[in-house]
Amino acid sequence: MDDALRAVADPTRRAIMELVRDGERSAGDIATRFPAMSRPAVSQHLRVLADAGLVDVRRDGNRRLYALRPEGLDDAAGFIERMWSAQLRRLKGVVEADREADASPRR
Amino acid sequence: MDDALRAVADPTRRAIMELVRDGERSAGDIATRFPAMSRPAVSQHLRVLADAGLVDVRRDGNRRLYALRPEGLDDAAGFIERMWSAQLRRLKGVVEADREADASPRR
DNA sequence: AGGCTGTGTAAGAAGTTGCTTACACAGCCT
DNA sequence: AGGCTGTGTAAGCAACTTCTTACACAGCCT
Incomplete structure (x- = not known):
């Protein structure tokens, strides 16, 4: 890489x-x-x-x-993807927390 | 970039x-x-x-x-993608030519 | 206030990169 | 064979990177 x-x-x-x-x-x-x-x-x-x-x-x-x-760029692409993946995981977490917030506090 | x-x-x-x-x-x-x-x-x-x-x-x-x-990596990712796109276009062409070769000469 | 903690900046040394000109050399053509 | 064409390599130089040490300075704590 x-x-x-x-x-x-x-x-x-x-x-x-x-x-x-x-x-x-x-x-x-x-x-x-x-x-x-x-x-x-x-x-x-x-x-x-x-x-x-x-x-x-x-x-x-x-x-x-x-x-x-x-193909010579594969490792580089992998690095970029890796950098995004955590961000996406976090985003997913936010979305799910949001969904829960929408669902529950409504009582 | x-x-x-x-x-x-x-x-x-x-x-x-x-x-x-x-x-x-x-x-x-x-x-x-x-x-x-x-x-x-x-x-x-x-x-x-x-x-x-x-x-x-x-x-x-x-x-x-x-x-x-x-997001700072977006342009870099774009470059890599651009490098692949031509290759994929070419690959697609090959596949299509192949499909035609399969379909037509069979008479 | 005064000292510690956390961090950036300045200056300079050493290594690396990206160019240039000069040269080498294989392959084609007649 | 001899010359042209296409291309890589060698040597050297200027500019840039990446460190290091020394210093500056803001923010917290007592």
Whole structure:
């Protein structure tokens, strides 16, 4: 989880993920979408994403094709869900207390 | 989103979030759970979390009580969901193509 | 008032990240 | 074979993080 969350913390990397979200893209193609940044910088981001398991890489002759690998986000999603779960439990408790309050004191 | 994701990228901060997940805790109480780290370090993490909107702070006399604020994770959750959505669309396409393949060529 | 308790802030050191330029090198094409 | 194309890696630098210690200061208690 740690690697994935650290990887996703960077806005450029998130942008790359959005780019390869709906299909493979070559490294060069991706790099051209970041005209403000050098190509090696993008390449390094791609490596971080691959190491974190957030993208898949495939060699195709000369090129390397990257594609999103959303399962890499599972642990992160689990964390977020865990954070919500307690809140929901509490909310549920409030609702039930409220229901009781509605039901009983009416005498 | 950026602040929240950056904040969550740190394992100590995630641990703090888990700590305050099911109820308020004072800064000092939280700090004692990290014996390997100085109290100011924890205080700084708490500030990052508060700035990112991931925890609520409330003063109670001397102390400050922190509680989880899971809505702070909404944008992050949205991002993860967005990453999955394309994959699911694709999967859906596959399933439908498969169903057609099952239905038609049978003559 | 004066001292303790609880907590944040300041300053600075050490490590990490994110970039850049320069280089390496595999694969395609003629 | 030789050159172009596509891409990763190395080295180094500036900026940012994450600690630590030292300090500040409000609120409680006697």
